Structures are given as C-alpha cells and as structure tokens.
Amino acid sequence: MQGTLRKMQAQLNCASAPTINYQLPVGDDLLPLNDLIGKRLTLTFSGNIFCCNCGKKTKKSYSQGHCFVCMKKLASCDMCIMKPETCHYDQGTCREPEWGETHCMIPHYVYLANTSGLKVGITRHTQIPTRWIDQGATQAVPIFKVQTRLQSGLVEVALAEFIADKTNWRNMLKGINPELDLKASAAELIPQIQAKLDELAELFGATAIERLDEEVVDLNFPVTDYPSKISSFNFDKEPVVSGILQGIKGQYLIFDTGVINIRKFTSYEVSVSLD
DSSP states (O other): OEEEBOOOEEEEOOSSSOBEEEEEEETTEEEEOGGGTTSEEEEEEEEEEBOTTTOOBOSSOBTTTBOHHHHHHOGGGSHHHHOGGGOOGGGTOOSSHHHHHHHTSSOEEEEEEESSSEEEEEEEGGGTTHHHHHTTOSEEEEEEEESSHHHHHHHHHHHTTTSBSSOOHHHHHHTOOOOOOHHHHHHHHGGGGHHHHHHHHHHHOTTSEEEOOOOOEEOBOOBSOOOSSOOBOOTTTOSEEEEEEEEEETTEEEETTEEEETGGGTTEEEEEEEO
8 A cells, every 4th residue: 555644533422332443555555453452553654745735846845744845834834723713814814714604614523631730722613523533632621612713712721720731752652641531620720710701702702612521532442551661753764663552552663663643744655565
C-alpha cells in the first residue's frame, strides 16, 4: 500500500464498552488498524510531499500538509484557527468569508476533557466526539454551547486562567490521566468565570452562551501496552518507522520502538507493509 498520509479516521463503537476503531488513509486506501495491534508494521517515507489542498509537490509541509502558497491563502491555515479568540471575520478580513460562514459562524461547544489531566477545549458541533478522540481524551463533556467560534474562544480563554488548555502529549501517551469527575470540575469552575460570562452575554446577547448539563462520554483507546518512556519518530530525520504496533491513541501510532504523530505528517508519501 502506497500513497500520501491523512489524519487517521476514527469511529466510536457505541457498545457497552465503547472502543475507538481506527483506519489509516494511505492515498485512496484505508488501512484498518485495530486488527494490526500486536503485529509488526513498517511505514517508509518516499521523500515526496504533496500539498493536501492543491496536490503540488512541496519540499516542506506547512500547517499539517499544505504547501507554502496554500498555507498563506487558506482560512483553515490562519492563526485564528489555533487561537479562535482572535477571529477577525466580523472585521471583514477573513481570508475566505464563505469558508468562515460554514466553519466559524456556526454553533461550537466548549468542553472539559481528561487527556493528560483536566483541560478545556472547543470544537464545532459536527466534530463531537472526533475532536476528543484526536486529542486522546479518555473522558469529555460539553459544558457550553455558543453561536460562533469567536465566542467559544473567549469562553475558553476565561477558563484557561484556571485549568490547562493544552495536552501534555507525553503523559497522554503514557496513559497518565486518572479518572476525573468532570461534572464536579465544571460546577467548581463556572462560578469563577461568571463575571466574564455576564460580560459576553451583554456583548453578544443573552442567548449567545448556553450552559449545558450533558453526560460525560468515556473513550477507550485500543492500546495493549503504554510506553514508560516516549521516543518519537520523525520522517524528516529517519524515513523508516517500524515496530510492533502496541496501540493507537489520539493521532499517534504507538510502537514498541517509539511513537509517531500521523497528523503531523499529513501529505507525506509513504509505503506501508506488514512483516
């Protein structure tokens, strides 16, 4: 199997013991991964990178798989994607206003998750539970529904004064995140940002931010052995990644020889083989 990589596709099996099923896109093919755990898997980088937007060959990948030109022109690569509180759509300076309307000017959720501990995050309403899976969260619960991405970013910034808004990826991959009472955490945190919520309600309207009372979602990742020490692979330094696949968590493949962030190497052309 050979082709360019894309982020792994994941589906939550909603049985009594929900487990995440992963597939690895390689070119036009999808490689089911769960059944490969315990087997030797080898990924070999050809040295070629093709922009995930325009398809042109590029020497370097920008913004997870784009060439430099596409990175500079696409709204999906703008800094406000990483920092939604800086959204500038209402200023008339969005790179692609139509894209902004369909991706940013729509309902978003602010959530609490347990990745490497308690963290706050945001996601579009269409990306639940995908966003939580991609971050390696073992628990998550939405606590606010808002009307736009900007609003979600402003609420997130307020909560980030008290809890993390980033994941310690090394601890996440080591499985270091004991079970938390996320609803109790929400009940403790929300009063601490009430003044900010009141300010945002006055700015955007009383119905802009809706407090939610949802059930916590538990997420079980297909991992047989968590590494005690993290060693990460980098195709830019070593073209061959090989080892016994011990699990998948977030967008990482966990081998007995190290880990690799598949999303980081979007658009890299690889061949995949089983030994």
